[in-house]
Amino acid sequence: MNNSKSGHAQAIIDQGEIDIAEDNMAMNDNIATIDLAGKNQAERQLSLGIAAKYLDGQEYDLDRITAQVQVHIEHITQGFVAVGRLLMAVKEVEGHGKFAKWLEENFSFSHRTANYFMFVANKLEQRPELAQLAKGGIAKALTLLDLPEDYQTEFINSGNINEQPLDKYINMSHKELREEVKKLKNNMDKEVAEETKALKKERDMLIGENKRLKKFEPEEEKTTEWCLEQVQEISRAVFGLSTLCHKFTIDERLQDDLPLQAKIESLITTARKELREFDREWNEKFNSYEG
Secondary structure, eight states: HHHHHHHOOOOOOOOHHHHHHHHHHHHHHHHHHHHHHHHHHHHHHHHHHHHGGTTTTTOHHHHHHHHHHHHHEEEEEEEHHHHHHHHHHHHHHHHHHHHHHHHHHHHHHHHHHHHHHHHHHHHHHHHHGGGGGGOOOOHHHHHHSSOOEEEEHHHHSSSSSSSEEHHHHSSSHHHHHHHHHHHHHHHHHHHHHHHHHHHHHHHHHHEEEEEEHHTSOOOOOOOHHHHHHHHHHHHHHHHHHHHHHHHHHHGGGGTTOHHHHHHHHHHHHHHHHHHHHHHHHHHHHHHHOOO
């Protein structure tokens, strides 16, 4: 009997110790929670104190700061566009040599950077509706303004690039943005190549049909006069083109004018394609020996 009472008393004591231990654990958890909250609050107060020196006496307000940053970004965009326009004015009046010297004597940025400012300003002067592409700064503006024409037109019409909002591209790092624009260019090149191939196929079919129909036309009197006239015209065009190209290569003003260089290189590429196509057709017509 005594053993039974003793065992019951011990069970009560054991349960009491368990309850006390659980209460202690709960109290410790509460203390830890209070300590963490207090620590977080203390750290935030310290951070607010440090941030105050950047806020010119204003209280920390995240929404207000967000709006202010957006305004300043807009001013930055307007700033480097304005700089580009002023640089173009000076270069136009002073000429390339004096312009380069003026830059060196008065500013810390390089001639290349000046060309970047002028390129962006010139592009936005031609198409002011693309101005939002410059809100990410000069480096990203240069990259986005180099997008193929189709993507620029898409942005003007819908505010998107490749069906994605502009902010997606603005929030990328410059390296990521360059890689993305490179992909878009490659995609566009593939589409253009496919369209060109389809048009070439259609043209060849039309040429073939034209040749077939020619067989049913009455023969005209054959003469070489028209051919000699064409040869003379081609000769004049070749020498004229050679003279113009030579002028570009010796003109120092072209040396640092990146937009104009890009236009000329585009024309060179087009001319190469046309000449290759003419060479192919000529060889098929006159230098193909079968049978």
